[in-house]
Amino acid sequence: MPDDAQTSHAVAAPRRKWKRLNDEARAQVVARYSAGDTTTTLAKDYDVAKSTIIGILRANNVVVRRQPMTSDQVSQAARLYESGLYLSQVAEALSVNQETMRVAIMKAGVEIRPATGAE
Numbered sequence: 001m002p003d004d005a006q007t008s009h010a011v012a013a014p015r016r017k018w019k020r021l022n023d024e025a026r027a028q029v030v031a032r033y034s035a036g037d038t039t040t041t042l043a044k045d046y047d048v049a050k051s052t053i054i055g056i057l058r059a060n061n062v063v064v065r066r067q068p069m070t071s072d073q074v075s076q077a078a079r080l081y082e083s084g085l086y087l088s089q090v091a092e093a094l095s096v097n098q099e100t101m102r103v104a105i106m107k108a109g110v111e112i113r114p115a116t117g118a119e
Helices: 023-034 039-046 050-059 071-082 087-094 098-107
Strands: none
Touching: 023 039, 023 050, 039 050, 071 087, 071 098, 087 098
16 A cells, blocks of 8 residues: 555644744733732733743743642642542642642641541
8 A cells, every 4th residue: 555545534633722922922921920910810811821921930030929729729639638638649649739738728628637647
């Protein structure tokens, strides 16, 4: 068979449309963040990933504020912890800081179990 006859007929997955911010938009991101806007708000407003906003800030030597967990992350963390996972396991599964996650789920009303080996 010729090489072109062996091609697959599988449908290609749609390609993600990458959006690049121009220099003016990047300057606006820095200014708005410095004025108090959150990375989540900026990401939504500019239709880019939060990591893109953080990258722009770091590239411009802006100190990035602590990144709190989203309400979805807190809900998921609570469910995982209440299912029996340890705090460290939940934090690792969600790629978040363990102490940040512990405080967030406590604020959400989750009772923290005694530490392993505690009497």
